[in-house]
Amino acid sequence: MTLFVQFAAAIDGALSALEQNGALPFGLDRSNVTVEPPRDPSHGDLATNAAMVLAKPAGTNPRALAEALSTELAQVEGVSAVEVAGPGFLNLRLDPSMWLDELRAIATSGDDYGRSSSGAGKIVNVEYVSANPTGPMHMGHCRGAVVGDALASLLEFAGHKVIREYYVNDAGGQVDVLARSVHLRYREALGEAVGDVPEGLYPGDYLVPVGEKLAAEHGDAFIGKDESAWLALFRETAVAMMMDMIRSDLALLGIHHDVFASEAAVQRDKKPEAAEAFLREKGLVYDGQLEPPKGEPDPDWEPVTLPLFKSTQFGDDQDRPIKKSDGSWTYFGADMAYHFQKAQKADMLIDIWGADHAGTVKRIKAAVAALTEGTKPFDVKLVQMVRLLRGGEPIKMSKRAGNFVTLADVVREVGKDVVRFTMLTRKADAQMDFDFAKVVEASKDNPVFYVQYAHARICSTLRKAEAEEEFAPTIDHITLLGAEEIALIRDAANFPRIVDAAAKAGEPHRIAFFLGDLAAAFHAYWNLGNDQPDKRFILAQSPELSAARLFLAANIGQVIRNGLRLMGVEAATQM
Numbered sequence: 332m333t334l335f336v337q338f339a340a341a342i343d344g345a346l347s348a349l350e351q352n353g354a355l356p357f358g359l360d361r362s363n364v365t366v367e368p369p370r371d372p373s374h375g376d377l378a379t380n381a382a383m384v385l386a387k388p389a390g391t392n393p394r395a396l397a398e399a400l401s402t403e404l405a406q407v408e409g410v411s412a413v414e415v416a417g418p419g420f421l422n423l424r425l426d427p428s429m430w431l432d433e434l435r436a437i438a439t440s441g442d443d444y445g446r447s448s449s450g451a452g453k454i455v456n457v458e459y460v461s462a463n464p465t466g467p468m469h470m471g472h473c474r475g476a477v478v479g480d481a482l483a484s485l486l487e488f489a490g491h492k493v494i495r496e497y498y499v500n501d502a503g504g505q506v507d508v509l510a511r512s513v514h515l516r517y518r519e520a521l522g523e524a525v526g527d528v529p530e531g532l533y534p535g536d537y538l539v540p541v542g543e544k545l546a547a548e549h550g551d552a553f554i555g556k557d558e559s560a561w562l563a564l565f566r567e568t569a570v571a572m573m574m575d576m577i578r579s580d581l582a583l584l585g586i587h588h589d590v591f592a593s594e595a596a597v598q599r600d601k602k603p604e605a606a607e608a609f610l611r612e613k614g615l616v617y618d619g620q621l622e623p624p625k626g627e628p629d630p631d632w633e634p635v636t637l638p639l640f641k642s643t644q645f646g647d648d649q650d651r652p653i654k655k656s657d658g659s660w661t662y663f664g665a666d667m668a669y670h671f672q673k674a675q676k677a678d679m680l681i682d683i684w685g686a687d688h689a690g691t692v693k694r695i696k697a698a699v700a701a702l703t704e705g706t707k708p709f710d711v712k713l714v715q716m717v718r719l720l721r722g723g724e725p726i727k728m729s730k731r732a733g734n735f736v737t738l739a740d741v742v743r744e745v746g747k748d749v750v751r752f753t754m755l756t757r758k759a760d761a762q763m764d765f766d767f768a769k770v771v772e773a774s775k776d777n778p779v780f781y782v783q784y785a786h787a788r789i790c791s792t793l794r795k796a797e798a799e800e801e802f803a804p805t806i807d808h809i810t811l812l813g814a815e816e817i818a819l820i821r822d823a824a825n826f827p828r829i830v831d832a833a834a835k836a837g838e839p840h841r842i843a844f845f846l847g848d849l850a851a852a853f854h855a856y857w858n859l860g861n862d863q864p865d866k867r868f869i870l871a872q873s874p875e876l877s878a879a880r881l882f883l884a885a886n887i888g889q890v891i892r893n894g895l896r897l898m899g900v901e902a903a904t905q906m
Contacts, residue, residue, distance in 0.1 A: 345403035375422035393419030450490030459683035468580035481839035489834035510566035516542025645697030785850035804881035
């Protein structure tokens with residue numbers, strides 16, 4: 332049990348005691364009661380809002396409730412003082428032994444420090460990337476890929492079972508265009524001079540191997556033939572080869588999905604029909620006409636009767652068609668059925684989408700709410716675009732890729748860890764710049780370097796101690812640690828709390844922020860030794876204190892590694 336969990340339980344027990352003695356009514360909702368560090372460390376070690384949250388429903392004054400609660404908390408083992416602050420906040424000061432116990436807990440838990448069971452084994456389907464299978468991964472996909480993968484790891488660490496899913500959009504117009512683009516490369520592979528790629532087809536050279544494969548397998552069998560003879564074959568071959576390329580690109584980032592769900596299979600298996608039938612039975616799909624387009628009248632517009640989903644009953648601004656006038660499914664109709672399929676095998680659904688899809692969030696949330704009858708929580712995380720720079724200047728596009736920068740090229744230039752960490756240095760819905768020069772800069776202004784350097788410094792210190800043989804990190808003498816070292820433990824001890832909060836909010840960037848703060852605290856402590864030799868980790872005249880500080884350093888390194896692992900980043904051992 333970590334320190335914050337321990338004191339959350341202690342506060343809960345104190346509130347129960349107040350119920351027993353009549354100072355607090357029974358049965359109040361305590362879900363919004365928090366235990367966290369005070370904003371100003373000089374105010375104490377822990378703070379709780381319990382009195383502020385519960386006073387109004389209890390019909391009492393917050394400060395009076397805080398005074399009563401402080402009397403109970405003062406009796407808790409390890410609490411040296413309780414102070415009521417402001418209108419009713421409570422600040423707790425702990426005996427240093429409590430922080431030393433937490434240091435022991437870090438050492439005992441090791442790789443599992445921060446892991447929790449708060450997810451209670453509930454199954455979460457996290458769908459991310461889901462790029463159209465029309466070419467290699469580019470940097471427009473990168474941020475969502477990293478955010479989704481880190482979120483999946485975070486949820487697992489917090490006790491959920493996670494399904495990592497990729498939705499392959501292998502039905503519809505874009506894959507027909509892909510097939511036609513490949514047919515051009517097929518003709519080229521057979522010796523035809525095709526010239527410039529016509530507008531409307533995919534121009535990237537990455538389709539050349541697909542055309543060559545089809546030429547080698549089928550010769551000139553499809554030269555001069557109507558596209559009905561080859562479109563399906565070329566589409567299937569191209570999608571398969573593009574997905575192999577996409578999997579390979581994602582693997583460069585350390586990303587691997589559990590499920591690749593096919594849009595074509597969803598339609599082939601008549602999942603949209605099943606979803607429509609379910610919703611019609613509930614009275615949530617009807618045959619009706621859409622309103623005319625807003626703005627200037629369109630002389631070509633004619634009213635058409637279509638099956639419409641009553642998304643307005645779930646907060647959308649208009650009902651949505653699930654089929655087109657030709658009887659084929661709209662993208663929304665197919666997507667609605669796909670989410671219905673996902674919901675059969677999960678307790679919760681999370682989608683990671685580009686911010687350009689923001690306009691469709693309400694309708695798909697409405698559909699999921701209707702199809703699951705409100706039993707399956709569903710969230711959409713929007714990820715803003717990344718602007719690519721080199722030394723502050725926008726970078727040139729890749730000719731080979733077809734006017735975009737490939738993820739593979741970026742990873743090969745700066746490395747997987749730099750890409751992954753950088754993508755998590757801002758909240759997902761905030762725009763960000765990725766400057767090739769800055770992300771590899773050896774500077775405290777570069778959070779990737781700053782955190783990695785902290786871990787590398789720890790490893791270097793431990794290697795030096797091992798080489799000198801007289802010093803080794805041991806738990807035996809940690810009572811010798813002083814106020815500066817305790818402050819560092821306090822910073823590290825926030826990790827389990829941050830993990831839990833980040834998992835509940837679906838915000839993996841909080842781990843990057845935490846690691847930045849912990850690295851800064853470690854570097855600050857390290858720098859004390861530059862001006863005060865007695866603050867260094869290895870002191871020739873004091874092997875016992877050295878052993879305690881080395882033990883502290885080793886476990887700060889453990890916490891940094893645990894955080895980096897959630898981000899999918901390997902901890903540097905030397906720099």
